Amino acid sequence: MAIIEQMKKIAFIINPKSGTGRKTKYPDLIHKYFSEALFEVDIHFTEYANDGFLRAKEYVAEGYDAVVAIGGDGTVNEIARAVMNSNTALGIVPCGSGNGLALHLKLPLQASAALRRISKMRVNNIDAGLLNNQPFFCTAGIGYDAYIANRFAEAGKRGPVVYMGEVIFQYFDYKSQTYKLTFDNNPPIERTAFLVTFANASQWGNNASIAPKASVTDGFMDVVVMSEFPIYVAPKISLRLFTKQLDKTRYVEVFKCKKLLVERPKEDYVHYDGEPGMMGEHLEVEIVPKVLKVLV
């Protein structure tokens, strides 16, 4: 961990659509913690999806020391993608529905506390994941969680209540799939799985610890393969998910690797940091060590 000295230029990108709370309070709060004497501050409210990525790229080109994402994991992903492999650090003020990376990094969840922490400008370098070259920083996945991410996006409403509703009601319709998995240089294995999560960090968000032992600085990805389970064990699995013991259930296998090839029956849903997407039957997932500077 190092301290960035003479930190001057910091930008804040606010996603007004993230989570459920209003974002109008942020400019005043930011000016409270980032005095003009010490910081050159710029604030940008996103106007459309991917605006955060494009604006953050401009901040990188303009030599900003940090770009702070004020939003959920989708906003964090957009800005992290833009600043990775540069000298610009990512800051996070979590205000989404899941806040997976912020929770994994144990960052303050409350806005004032998060801004105060960011103003200290402490930097750590973390790994990133690539799913068919699409960067993710927390988790990406296929199977049920990807299906849910896509359903949640289609629901048009945000928030944990809508999300949990999707998780519970879609369970009954979802059919597990068979995947061929090749970890690093090992012989391929086949698994029929309810979901497969590629974890750089431990969290899906909301403290649901899908890969309790995952580290964002170890240069490895934890791959969680969950097989289909009878509905009566769902409460026990949920309990283990929220008590960081999911790896102890017999429906879960965890593999550590740097690279994974997945072959699946057809083009299908994926998610990266909870963002919905569609990809082909061949997937290549890998970890790229220490490519993102984060304010911790």
Ligand SMILES: Nc1ncnc2c1ncn2[C@@H]1O[C@H](COP(=O)(O)OP(=O)(O)OP(=O)(O)O)[C@@H](O)[C@H]1O
């Ligand atoms: N102004 C905007 N209008 C519409 N969509 C936007 C806008 N700005 C950003 N987005 C998109 O909003 C989506 C959701 O944002 P984000 O993930 O930050 O919030 P969330 O879904 O509420 O939180 P979480 O991911 O933690 O559950 C992202 O896909 C992002 O690209």
